[in-house]
Amino acid sequence: MKPIEMTLRSRVLLFAAVAVGLVALVGGVLFVTASRGERGLAQMLAIQSQTEIYGRMTDESFGYLSTLLHTRETGGDTQAVLEAQEKRFAAGFARLEELVREEHAGEPMEGELERIEQLQRALQRWLRGSEERVRLAPGGGEAATLVHESLQAFREKVAPHLKEAWDQSRADLDEHERRGQQSLGIGRVVGVAVPLVALVLVLSMASIIYLNMRRALGTLLERAQRMGEGDLDSELPVKGERDEYDLMARAINRMATQLRSAVQERERYNALLEQTVRQRTAELEQANARLTDSLQQLQAAQSQLLFADRLATVGQLAAGVGHELNNPLAFVLSNLNYAQQVVTEMEAAPTPVERRELLEALADAREGAERVRLIVRDLRMLSHPDDREMGPVDLVKVVRSAAKMAAHEIRGRARLVQAVENVPPVHGNSARLCQVFLNLLINAAHAIAPGAVERNEIKLSARVDGTHRVTVEVRDTGSGISKDKLERVFEPFFTTKPAGEGSGLGLSVCKSIISAHGGDISVESEPGQGTTFRVSLPVYGGEARA
Incomplete structure (x- = not known):
């Protein structure tokens, strides 16, 4: 039987087909693994969202007690508070059911929905019982006693259901994590084994093609080396039309022509690249300048905040400082008025007694003015805006x-x-x-x-x-x-x-x-x-x- 003869093109096509098939196989394996991981991530996020809703319900329950007590103290309608809280919890439980369906898509979930319904009924009974307890409490009833009773009821009637829901969510999360680890392990094994097999096949075919190409390209080596050294003007001779050697010779000749064009294009591109680098450098310098301005503005804002707090402190001191200033100013004005009146009524030189009284009044006025000066000096120290x-x-x-x-x-x-x-x-x-x-x-x-x-x-x-x-x-x-x-x-x-x-x-x-x-x-x-x-x-x- 005559052996099948394959041209270089056929070998390359076969090599490409095998390579594409192997890549498709690896891609399929990775796609399946990624799909499982995506599904597992979606389920874990749904479980996490359920846990967050349970925690939010607990927090809102405590806030509901505070709202009831405040409404009772202000004479409001506690029934309205109850209805509003029931609507919020109803929306939360509706969202929980959506998350459970999302988590258990294609899987049984009757137990999950029943557990949610039990929690909803227990929480609804607690809401109504707390409202009735607060509404019917005597007018002088202690708020602490009402809160304690409601919290005790919450721990006995609602908390077990919440704990069961949290424990189940934690178990589901651990199970999904276990499945994810298992899928990840399988993906690792497949991800190592399939590429190794593909590598062996590709290397084998590449070796065969390389040996055949080496024999065919031996005659082209000398001219190719000259072209590789930069002699792009010389061309390889072409003898036939369909021979692989001739096809490669034509390709190399076309490559030489393209390289000559590429060299010219590279020179033009280098000039454009230098211009672009200079432009980007200038833009970076402008951005740095803007960042510097922003930093200075932030520092200025911090200084203004410190100064604003200081001025707020000055504002708190305003009344007291006004009182401190008013006392010395009062006896300064009083003594100055006295001195002015004495000097006005005086027709001749003052007697020693009058002179002593005037000096004492002026000394007291000076002492009061000095006290005002010291107070103002202290205030100037506090209100000075230059903190640098x-x-x-x-x-x-x-x-x-x-x-x-x-x-x-x-x-x-x-x-x-x-x-x-x-x-x-x-x-x-x-x-x-x-x-x-x-x-x-x-x-x-x-x-x-x-x-x-x-x-x-x-x-x-x-x-x-x-x-x-x-x-x-x-x-x-x-x-x-x-x-x-x-x-x-x-x-x-x-x-x-x-x-x-x-x-x-x-x-x-x-x-x-x-x-x-x-x-x-x-x-x-x-x-x-x-x-x-x-x-x-x-x-x-x-x-x-x-």
Whole structure:
């Protein structure tokens, strides 16, 4: 039997067919694996969404109790609250059923739907029972007792169903994860085995084709090398029409022509590329400039926030400062009016007695004006907007200025004790540090109820720690802070004051300022025993002085 003769083209086509078939096989395996993974991911997401709905229902149940109690206290309709909550839960359970169907597509799910219906009935009975309990409670009924009874009913009637649903969701999630791991393992085995078989087949066919091509291309090597060295003007001779050698010779000749065109195109492209690089470089420089401007704007916004908090503090002090200014101004004006009246009525040189009285009046007026000047100087320290100036700061002067400005807040609540002598200058900004200590003193005053000055005390002390730090303490005997709130006192917008009496930014701004100064701020407190804030700052120049 005469062997079948194959041309190079036939061999290449056969090689391509085998390669395409193997790629299609690998692609099919990967497609099936990906489809299973996608289905498993969709089911896991559906389970996760169910878990989130269960958690949201629990949170809304507790919020429902608070709403009922508030509605009862304000004389509202608790039935309307019940109906609104039932509608929200009905929507949630409808969504749960959709997720269960999505999770169990093509699989039995009667048990899941029955469990959801049991939970819905239990939760509905609890909602109505809680509403009836709150509505029928006596007018003086304790809110804590109602909440406790409703929560007890929730734990007994609803919580078991919720726990069962959560446990089932967790089990389903573990099962899907197990299936995913199993599918992934199979995919790994197939992904290794099929490419290896394909590689062996492709290498075998490529070796056969290569040997045949090597014999056919031997005569073309010399001219091809010359073309490879850059001689693109010489062409290979073509003798026939359909011979593979002639076809390859024509292809190489066409390639040489295309290479000559490509070289010319590359030169043009290189010039265009250089122009594009210069353009992109200029755009990057502009983008960097915009980013720099944005950073400067953010820094300016931060400075404005610090200054706004400082001005808010000044606003809190406005009434007290006005009172502090009014007293010295009153006797300044009184003494000046007296001096003016005496000088007006005087027709001759004053007697020694009149001269002494005039001098005493003018001295009192000068003393009052000096007090006004000192108060204004302290306020100017606090309201100075330039927070970028850093240098040596007289901490004693700053702390005493803050104490003077907070005096009217402290006076009716506690005794102020100061022990801030003999501390070295610190590195920082006087206006910012004054803002910190003023906020701490005002917070300490607000933690003490008015009317018991002799029983309460606010102590302001400073000491040198080691050789490079100064620590300032603000200690009060106020109401203190509970442990659950103590860890959050430095968070923005968190406040322990009643609603409407604090923005929650004071201590957050204080922490930001102290951190920017390279210092630390900490707090210790016990409910009913008072609170202590400690501020540690670096000594200017790095060494403390006694």
